[in-house]
Amino acid sequence: xxxxxxxxxxxxxxxxxxxxxxxxxxxxxxxxxxxxxxxxxxxxxxxxxxxxxxxxxxxxxxxxxxxxxxxxxxxxxxxxxxxxxxxxxxxxxxxxxxxxxxxxxxxxxxxxxxxxxxxxxxxxxxxxxxxxxxxxxxxxxxxxxxxxxxxxxxxxxxxxxxxxxxxxxxxxxxxxxxxxxxxxxxxxxxxxxxxxxxxxxxxxxxxxxxxxxxxxxxxxxxxxxxxxxxxxxxxxxxxxxxxxxxxxxxxxxxxxxxxxxxxxxxxxxxxxxxxxxxxxxxxxxxxxxxxxxxxxxxxxxxxxxxxxxxxxxxxxxxxxxxxxxxxxxxxxxxxxxxxxxxxxxxxxxxxxxxxxxxxxxxxxxxxxxxxxxxxxxxxxxxxxxxxxxxxxxxxxxxxxxxxxxxxxxxxxxxxxxxxxxxxxxxxxxxxxxxxxxxxxxxxxxxxxxxxxxxxxxxxxxxx
Numbered sequence: 001x002x003x004x005x006x007x008x009x010x011x012x013x014x015x016x017x018x019x020x021x022x023x024x025x026x027x028x029x030x031x032x033x034x035x036x037x038x039x040x041x042x043x044x045x046x047x048x049x050x051x052x053x054x055x056x057x058x059x060x061x062x063x064x065x066x067x068x069x070x071x072x073x074x075x076x077x078x079x080x081x082x083x084x085x086x087x088x089x090x091x092x093x094x095x096x097x098x099x100x101x102x103x104x105x106x107x108x109x110x111x112x113x114x115x116x117x118x119x120x121x122x123x124x125x126x127x128x129x130x131x132x133x134x135x136x137x138x139x140x141x142x143x144x145x146x147x148x149x150x151x152x153x154x155x156x157x158x159x160x161x162x163x164x165x166x167x168x169x170x171x172x173x174x175x176x177x178x179x180x181x182x183x184x185x186x187x188x189x190x191x192x193x194x195x196x197x198x199x200x201x202x203x204x205x206x207x208x209x210x211x212x213x214x215x216x217x218x219x220x221x222x223x224x225x226x227x228x229x230x231x232x233x234x235x236x237x238x239x240x241x242x243x244x245x246x247x248x249x250x251x252x253x254x255x256x257x258x259x260x261x262x263x264x265x266x267x268x269x270x271x272x273x274x275x276x277x278x279x280x281x282x283x284x285x286x287x288x289x290x291x292x293x294x295x296x297x298x299x300x301x302x303x304x305x306x307x308x309x310x311x312x313x314x315x316x317x318x319x320x321x322x323x324x325x326x327x328x329x330x331x332x333x334x335x336x337x338x339x340x341x342x343x344x345x346x347x348x349x350x351x352x353x354x355x356x357x358x359x360x361x362x363x364x365x366x367x368x369x370x371x372x373x374x375x376x377x378x379x380x381x382x383x384x385x386x387x388x389x390x391x392x393x394x395x396x397x398x399x400x401x402x403x404x405x406x407x408x409x410x411x412x413x414x415x416x417x418x419x420x421x422x423x424x425x426x427x428x429x430x431x432x433x434x435x436x437x438x439x440x441x442x443x444x445x446x447x448x449x450x451x452x453x454x455x456x457x458x459x460x461x462x463x
Contacts, residue, residue: 001345008256024055027216029229030066033093034074036278037100040262040269047259047300049106054344065219066109100279104292105391115211119197122214134247138177140189140202146182149247161235186210209240227253259300289399290315293392322394324361334381357386421457
């Protein structure tokens with residue numbers, strides 16, 4: 001079976017044919033660590049981790065590059081607002097992202113380059129663009145000349161995002177010396193108090209788009225397989241990356257893949273909307289494996305609408321898989337089904353793949369009920385293979401110690417906790433605060449968090 005992926009650049013499903021037989025090269029736009037990671041950030045990490053795992057089990061040697069944008073206007077602003085050195089601020093939050101990826105079993109990249117470590121490559125890239133007539137220096141900054149590029153027959157500027165050139169707004173505030181509003185900064189002239197690096201055109205710091213073009217080609221070559229990132233990066237970031245690379249004479253990425261957003265109430269998750277859900281907070285509600293299952297459960301090109309109810313439904317669905325494997329007992333990893341492989345080869349259709357896993361679980365439970373333990377064990381081995389591809393194999397040692405082998409203990413615990421919560425509610429109604437507090441303290445001591453909601457108290461296990 002041939003993997004087919006949806007290429008954003010051509011807006012079509014295309015057979016995946018790697019540049020080098022037996023190898024796959026992927027560049028993923030990673031974190032800009034200006035703040036704590038939320039699930040909108042790490043959904044991209046989970047989605048492309050699943051793609052990577054599928055390529056590996058199909059026998060490809062995968063080079064996976066995920067960058068860190070460690071110098072950026074927002075980073076400098078945030079650090080200044082908090083009175084911290086920019087390098088300390090970015091390092092603190094980079095560690096938070098690494099922690100979040102690790103909690104969700106996102107495999108470490110082959111290399112994780114930082115923008116500030118590749119200024120030499122950026123200078124070379126700018127010089128190439130200048131030599132070809134597609135970049136110019138102005139007041140110590142260097143800009144990409146969009147008009148010069150779009151006037152060539154090789155230009156495809158705007159094709160990725162579907163924007164018309166004359167309507168493109170770069171969103172840049174530093175425009176001194178720009179020939180056109182459509183031009184974008186490759187290099188920003190130094191400002192007092194900001195970090196800077198020497199170049200032939202003066203001190204300054206890199207522009208966002210230049211960073212990724214330089215790092216992607218440095219590690220993967222002038223032609224590589226897949227460039228990925230969030231949907232919001234199509235323009236201006238990825239559109240400008242393509243322009244830089246093609247203008248410099250590089251073929252760049254053969255396929256472009258974009259994951260959709262996590263939303264709340266139909267709005268993209270962002271700090272400006274005040275609806276950010278941090279990874280540490282959600283890990284107080286569900287286990288890491290359950291959060292990964294949830295974030296990977298929707299098709300990567302579909303919106304994932306967050307609600308706590310949806311998160312808990314996903315956790316319950318995962319526990320059904322876990323319960324079945326727990327009833328069978330330890331088994332070796334087997335082979336996935338043909339239907340599972342067809343789903344994964346169809347643009348990494350995880351919803352269809354999960355449907356096949358749950359079909360197998362139902363068949364396995366039937367086999368157990370009928371006493372066909374050998375059949376159940378064979379099915380369980382297949383379930384392990386399929387869940388391993390998605391990074392959520394309950395019997396993988398990665399999740400050892402966090403496995404819940406049956407729903408029955410949780411159900412029994414729910415009955416006991418519910419009785420305690422009812423006692424607490426009655427005490428509060430009768431203004432018996434001592435009893436109410438004693439119940440809550442006892443539950444907390446037992447590792448149970450209690451949250452009072454408009455619909456009454458709810459509880460969850462501490463992780």
